[in-house]
Amino acid sequence: MEIIRMPYKTDVFGNPLYAKVAWSKGTESAKPTALVYHGGGLMVGSSEMVPQSQINYLVERGFAVVIPNYRLAPQVTAKEVFADCEEAYEWAVGTLPDLMRSQHGIYLDSTRTVAFGHSSGGTIALHLASCKPVKAVTAFYPSLFASDSSTSAHKPTSAPPFGMMPDFHPTLEEWATITPEGKQLSETPLAAPGTIPAPRNKWQMHTLKNGQWLPTLQPDGDYATLDPMTRITPEWCPVMLVQGELDNVPGSSLELAQRAEKATADAGVREVRLEVVKGEGHMFDLPPMVGTTDLGAKWEAVRKGLDWLVDHV
Structure with missing residues (x-):
């Protein structure tokens, strides 16, 4: 397998935003492309969050896998994040094929592009279904129905x-690490178990705990921006949702996934499927053993979500 980092755009200060690109040699046929959007609530994360087992699975089935980073709140709003992710799609189908052919001798078929993502990245993948000609989308435990003020995303x-974390009010020095001068952050780590969280991680947990996540992402209150469910049409591509039964992250739950399944089906989307992972919560697929040494129910659910993409190109 080959893995490289390639810049696909710059922030307002001229700093590059990178996409991770993975593929395997050994075939002369044009490869389909899988765009993957990482989770992190649009506040933390990077392409390094995407499990290698999932990348391997698609590469082994002939895909080129493209995982873009995108700018993170609070330096940008959710509208700007979604714009980055649309630009990443346009780059992947418009610019990347020429680069891969000229630099690596690899051919990409831009007409066979799918998307998937995790958590808020799953929401972005669903957004792509509303505005780009992708062949299929799989959303792992996405945040849903942000425009509905009655959902958990709007409440403490x-x-x-979240409830176990103390409130966090950053000092000026800590805030400077969250919003550094001269650069819009597009790559930050999740908090590692057993370590003291960085100021950005503490700040994110504080916003979720106190019901301030959506107002922070979209200060103008236009939460429809974050809600692909407001844009469903019969022309949407096939959609699969993979949801943990016990998910309790604000904005993500089995109830909301079931509601989304019904909404897309009622709107006339031709193929809709919900895969429920019993006994599991948010980010059930991220531990590195899932898909390697652990090939049980969690990996089976992941495999079904990835096969959904394979089967539609």
């Missing part, structure tokens, strides 16, 4: 781990 939560 006492659910672990």
Whole structure:
């Protein structure tokens, strides 16, 4: 397998935003492309969050896998994040094929492009279904129905781990690491278990705990921007949702996934499927053993979500 980083755009200060590109040699046929959007609530994360087992699975089935980073709140709004992700799609189908052919001798078939993502990245993948000609989308435990003020994303939560975290009011020095001068952050790590979280991670948990996540992402209150469910049409590509039964992250739950399944089906989307992962919560697929040493129910659900993409190109 070959893996490289390639810049696909710059931030307002001229700093590059990178996409991770993975593929395998050994075939002369043009490869389909899988765009993958990482999770992190649009506040943390990077392409390094996407499990290698999932990348391997698609590469082994002939895909070129493209995982773009995107700018993170609060330096940008959700509208700007979604714009980055649309630009990443346009780059992947418009510019990347020429680069791969000239630099690596690899041919890409831009007419066979699919998308998937995790958590807020799953929401972005669903957004792509509303505005780009992707062949299929799989959304792993996405945030849904942000425009509905009655959902959990709009409310404080006492659910672990959020309710267990102390409130966090960053000092000026800490805030400077969250919003550094001269660069819009597009790559930050998740908090690692057993370590002291960085200021950005503490700040993110504070916003989720106190029901401030959506106002922080979209200060103008235009939450429809974050809600692909407001843009469903019969022309949407086939959609699959993979949802943990016990997910309690604000904005993501089995109830919301079931509601999304019904909404897309009622709107006339020709293929819709919901895969429920019993006994599992948010990010059930991210531990590195899932898909390697652990090939049980969690990996089976992931495999079904990835096969959905394979079967539609």
